[in-house]
Amino acid sequence: NAGVTQTPKFRILKIGQSMTLQCTQDMNHNYMYWYRQDPGMGLKLIYYSVGAGITDKGEVPNGYNVSRSTTEDFPLRLELAAPSQTSVYFCASSYPDRGHPEQYFGPGTRLTVT
Amino acid sequence: QKEVEQDPGPLSVPEGAIVSLNCTYSNSAFQYFMWYRQYSRKGPELLMYTYSSGNKEDGRFTAQVDKSSKYISLFIRDSQPSDSATYLCAMSAAETSGSRLTFGEGTQLTVNP
Numbered sequence: 001n002a003g004v005t006q007t008p009k010f011r012i013l014k015i016g017q018s019m020t021l022q023c024t025q026d027m028n029h030n031y032m033y034w035y036r037q038d039p040g041m042g043l044k045l046i047y048y049s050v051g052a053g054i055t056d057k058g059e060v061p062n063g064y065n066v067s068r069s070t071t072e073d074f075p076l077r078l079e080l081a082a083p084s085q086t087s088v089y090f091c092a093s094s095y096p097d098r099g100h101p102e103q104y105f106g107p108g109t110r111l112t113v114t
Numbered sequence: 115q116k117e118v119e120q121d122p123g124p125l126s127v128p129e130g131a132i133v134s135l136n137c138t139y140s141n142s143a144f145q146y147f148m149w150y151r152q153y154s155r156k157g158p159e160l161l162m163y164t165y166s167s168g169n170k171e172d173g174r175f176t177a178q179v180d181k182s183s184k185y186i187s188l189f190i191r192d193s194q195p196s197d198s199a200t201y202l203c204a205m206s207a208a209e210t211s212g213s214r215l216t217f218g219e220g221t222q223l224t225v226n227p
Contacts, residue, residue, distance in 0.1 A: 042219040105157035
């Protein structure tokens with residue numbers, strides 16, 4: 001049971017390039033989330049999904065897109081990368097029916113846009 | 115005003131000290147209160163969670179929630195160098211884990227041997 005895995009671990013992008021951050025969970029969790037974490041700023045929700053085919057915006061969705069075609073995978077797409085998207089990105093998942101609020105996080109992707 | 119405010123630190127204590135980490139919040143709908151620990155260059159991991167007001171103890175860690183004051187605390191007894199990390203408080207308004215969490219900005223703790 002690997003939990004939540006993310007790839008790549010690190011990436012450097014040039015301004016205007018695009019990329020997809022991958023996230024996979026093997027816990028059969030329905031809910032998945034993407035956060036970004038800037039230094040000293042806590043975690044900001046970008047997008048979340050309550051199940052395959054269903055996604056919704058979080059607090060800071062501009063510049064990002066998501067899709068959820070399977071329960072396991074929740075990729076985050078960056079189009080036209082900008083320096084403001086330099087951050088650490090975390091994917092998380094949770095199982096809503098157990099009455100427990102905890103979310104399980106992946107190890108993160110450290111992205112630099114120059 | 116931010117929904118969740120957390121003392122930013124950084125906090126530096128000697129080994130064996132009692133550590134107090136705190137958050138205040140403004141949303142009365144929050145019912146679930148969590149503390150996450152995040153080691154450097156790692157993802158956050160759930161340390162403790164509490165439903166509504168009261169205390170919860172787990173080994174050297176005690177979480178307290180005072181809903182009347184909208185104030186939560188995490189106490190670490192006999193702190194160890196391995197406790198050095200950033201601690202994030204998080205809160206949820208719904209009883210299912212699918213609800214969105216609102217995080218504090220984190221407090222960086224260093225425990226010196």
